[in-house]
Amino acid sequence: MLHPRLRKLTDRIWLFTPDRVRTEPSVGIITTATQTVLVDAGNSPNHARAVGQALRSIQAPPVRHIIYTHHHWDHVFGAVVWDAPVVAHERCRQYILEYTRKPWSAEYLAEASRETPTLAHRYAAIAGSIQDWNEFRIILPSIVFEEKKFTMPLDGLTVELEHVGGGHADDSTVVRIPEERALFLADCFYPPPLHLRTPDSTEDEHMLMGFFAEKLDYYVDGHTGLLASPGSTGD
Numbered sequence: 001m002l003h004p005r006l007r008k009l010t011d012r013i014w015l016f017t018p019d020r021v022r023t024e025p026s027v028g029i030i031t032t033a034t035q036t037v038l039v040d041a042g043n044s045p046n047h048a049r050a051v052g053q054a055l056r057s058i059q060a061p062p063v064r065h066i067i068y069t070h071h072h073w074d075h076v077f078g079a080v081v082w083d084a085p086v087v088a089h090e091r092c093r094q095y096i097l098e099y100t101r102k103p104w105s106a107e108y109l110a111e112a113s114r115e116t117p118t119l120a121h122r123y124a125a126i127a128g129s130i131q132d133w134n135e136f137r138i139i140l141p142s143i144v145f146e147e148k149k150f151t152m153p154l155d156g157l158t159v160e161l162e163h164v165g166g167g168h169a170d171d172s173t174v175v176r177i178p179e180e181r182a183l184f185l186a187d188c189f190y191p192p193p194l195h196l197r198t199p200d201s202t203e204d205e206h207m208l209m210g211f212f213a214e215k216l217d218y219y220v221d222g223h224t225g226l227l228a229s230p231g232s233t234g235d
Contacts (some may be wrong), residue, residue: 003054042078069186071095088141
């Protein structure tokens with residue numbers, strides 16, 4: 001039986017849909033005859049294991065790579081579940097490296113919340129997502145690119161990573177699969193995180209419209225899922 005949160009976009013592209021209540025963002029799934037690539041890792045081991053259940057429901061090939069679209073915790077903290085190398089921009093790797101220096105635990109998050117009240121909401125969300133700190137660890141990207149674009153040939157399929165930056169996270173990378181007319185945007189056009197927002201903070205409509213100008217069939221963002229775009233033929 002197909003997992004209830006799994007949505008088929010094309011024969012080779014799937015979406016594990018987001019859950020805003022649990023701060024579980026979209027996870028993109030790219031499949032070929034021999035391997036699977038994930039676009040983001042999930043927000044926790046539990047989230048990642050749910051993605052794994054979904055992959056088994058479609059008998060997907062083994063996960064061979066994970067792509068980090070940016071460094072925010074909800075997109076990367078599930079990577080420990082996957083025995084696969086992570087691909088990311090160098091700027092993202094630097095942020096993840098900072099994560100490795102923190103003593104992650106429930107006690108650390110409680111103390112950090114007291115010291116930085118503006119981040120208390122984020123720390124509470126992390127604490128509520130990680131059920132077992134003994135199994136948790138940060139996974140650094142091991143395949144890193146510094147240029148604007150990086151291409152991963154994949155069994156005849158092309159996976160294009162493009163570093164676009166933006167106000168939400170300056171390491172944001174989008175993932176384009178030209179043959180499938182699909183683009184995973186993650187959070188690149190979002191306003192800054194809550195603790196950095198000002199009254200003038202808005203989504204980057206100019207960036208988003210630039211992507212829509214490509215007239216692809218499927219646009220997936222990080223916390224809404226499948227976006228309707230002008231001229232889109234996707235359902």
